Amino acid sequence: MTPDATLDSGELAGRVALVTGASRGIGRAIAAALAEAGAAIAIHCRSNAGLAKDVAAALSAEDRRAEVYLGDLGDIGACESLVESVRADFGRIDILVNNAGIVRVRSTETTSRSDWDDMLGVNLTAPFVLSQRALPIMKELGKGVIVNIASIAGVNGGNMGPAYAAAKGGLISLTRYLARDCARFGIRVNCVAPTLTDTDLLNEPGMDALRSRILAANPMGRLAAPSEVAAVVRFLCSDAAGFVNGDCIMVTGGP
Numbered sequence: 001m002t003p004d005a006t007l008d009s010g011e012l013a014g015r016v017a018l019v020t021g022a023s024r025g026i027g028r029a030i031a032a033a034l035a036e037a038g039a040a041i042a043i044h045c046r047s048n049a050g051l052a053k054d055v056a057a058a059l060s061a062e063d064r065r066a067e068v069y070l071g072d073l074g075d076i077g078a079c080e081s082l083v084e085s086v087r088a089d090f091g092r093i094d095i096l097v098n099n100a101g102i103v104r105v106r107s108t109e110t111t112s113r114s115d116w117d118d119m120l121g122v123n124l125t126a127p128f129v130l131s132q133r134a135l136p137i138m139k140e141l142g143k144g145v146i147v148n149i150a151s152i153a154g155v156n157g158g159n160m161g162p163a164y165a166a167a168k169g170g171l172i173s174l175t176r177y178l179a180r181d182c183a184r185f186g187i188r189v190n191c192v193a194p195t196l197t198d199t200d201l202l203n204e205p206g207m208d209a210l211r212s213r214i215l216a217a218n219p220m221g222r223l224a225a226p227s228e229v230a231a232v233v234r235f236l237c238s239d240a241a242g243f244v245n246g247d248c249i250m251v252t253g254g255p
Helices: 025-036 049-061 076-090 113-141 162-185 207-217 226-237
Strands: 016-019 040-045 066-070 095-098 144-149 187-194 248-251
Touching (some): 016 025, 025 040, 025 095, 025 226, 040 049, 040 076, 049 066, 066 076, 076 113, 095 113, 095 226, 113 144, 113 162, 113 187, 144 226, 162 187, 162 248, 187 226
Parallel strands (some): 016 040, 144 187, 187 248
């Protein structure tokens, strides 16, 4: 018997979703979308507890359980502690969304070793460690979903610099490996690769020129909205996507 391939407002009821980098931008939109679908949400952020608590309060007002967790995912120990804390508080983790990431716009020549290490650490190593730690929890449940937030830069190299491109390209490949490795446990792993999205990332140095280039080249003539990325994640987390595994869904507005 195949799963019901439809979406409704309660399709994730009873499930717990850990969303990293969920205090703002795409992560916040994902947390809201999964909560709307019925999931309880573990909201991770690096340091801005105030923003994260605002997200939790908004979800709680909609009668959804939401807890806040702080941690620098550039620290492997913090990744491990995050998963254990969420499990201790909620008793389970059904969904892991590896959304947290950092970007420093650099050229090949201006990329420092610390730029390289930091971007690969948060954008690639952290999703691996979090997935590795969540895997036994999901195996106990006999099912689970992992969604990695990659980038179009992981597909075509992008314009953000070599470290960002390498990290996001690696995340796409990691997704495909994990999908094969974890399928036998009832765990699906997919990724979403958005183009530049309309978030406060656009306030970072070097982003103005990049934004203009992307707008000029995009067939739809605009940036992606966080809610549009979140809608794809919601679908991938649902039973309607029960046979979607190891795929990279691009949210780019066209080729």
